Amino acid sequence: MPLSIAEVCRLAPVVPVLVVEEIAHAAPLARALVAGGLKALEVTLRTPAALEAIRIMAEAAPGAVVGAGTLRSPADVRAAREAGARFGVSPGLSARVLDAAEEAGLPMLPGVATPSEAMAGAERGLEILKFFPAEANGGVPVLEAWASPLKGLSFCPTGGIGAANAPDYLRLPNVLCVGGSWVAPRGLVAAGDWAAVTALARTAAGLGAVVPA
Numbered sequence: 319m320p321l322s323i324a325e326v327c328r329l330a331p332v333v334p335v336l337v338v339e340e341i342a343h344a345a346p347l348a349r350a351l352v353a354g355g356l357k358a359l360e361v362t363l364r365t366p367a368a369l370e371a372i373r374i375m376a377e378a379a380p381g382a383v384v385g386a387g388t389l390r391s392p393a394d395v396r397a398a399r400e401a402g403a404r405f406g407v408s409p410g411l412s413a414r415v416l417d418a419a420e421e422a423g424l425p426m427l428p429g430v431a432t433p434s435e436a437m438a439g440a441e442r443g444l445e446i447l448k449f450f451p452a453e454a455n456g457g458v459p460v461l462e463a464w465a466s467p468l469k470g471l472s473f474c475p476t477g478g479i480g481a482a483n484a485p486d487y488l489r490l491p492n493v494l495c496v497g498g499s500w501v502a503p504r505g506l507v508a509a510g511d512w513a514a515v516t517a518l519a520r521t522a523a524g525l526g527a528v529v530p531a
C-alpha cells in the first residue's frame with residue numbers, strides 16, 4: 319500500500335537515519351527499531367550493503383516502512399525502488415532526482431536549506447521537505463523564522479539532532495518529525511546490542527506528539 323510522505327512522517331516523531339555496514343545487521347536492526355516504536359526507517363545509500371539491507375528489512379520487519387536515503391541521481395532512485403524502498407530521501411532538491419522519483423512512483427522527501435529551495439520544492443507541489451543539515455543551518459530559530467513566510471510547508475529537520483534537542487524541533491508547528499542517526503549508534507550496531515537500540519528507539523518514539531499538517 320503506497321504511503322505519502324505525510325503519512326510516512328506521521329508514523330513516529332523520529333525517522334532513524336541508518337548506515338548499514340553489514341548485511342547481517344539489517345534484520346535485527348530493523349526489528350529492534352520497530353520494537354521500540356519507530357516504523358519509518360531511512361537506509362542511506364552510503365554503503366555497498368544498503369540496497370540489500372532495504373530488501374531484507376522490509377521482509378524481516380513487517381511493521382517497518384523502509385525508505386532509501388542519500389538519493390543523489392536518477393539511478394539511485396531506480397535502484398532504491400527496485401530494492402523495495404517505499405519512500406526516498408535526498409540531501410538536496412534536484413529536479414532530475416524528483417523527475418525520476420515521480421516516474422518511479424517513489425514519494426520523496428528532498429532536502430532544503432534556504433527559502434529559495436523550499437519555494438522551488440513548493441513549486442513542484444511538495445508540501446513536506448527535509449531541512450538539512452538542520453543544526454548547521456541554524457536549527458530551531460530558522461524554522462521558526464520560516465513558519466510565517468513559508469506557511470503551508472512542513473519540515474523534517476535532520477542533521478545534528480539527538481534526544482536532547484529533538485523536543486525543541488518537535489514542538490514547532492511546521493515540524494512533522496525529525497530524522498537522526500542517534501537511535502542506531504555505530505557502536506551498538508557493531509556490537510549487536512539490539513536491546514539497547516530498542517531502548518533508544520522507545521525513548522525517541524515517546525518524544526513528542528506528531529503534529530498534524
Ligand code: 3PG
Pocket residue numbers: 335451476477478479497498499500
Ligand atoms: C545524515 O544524512 O547523515 C543525517 O543527517 C543524519 O545526521 P545525524 O548523524 O547528525 O543524525
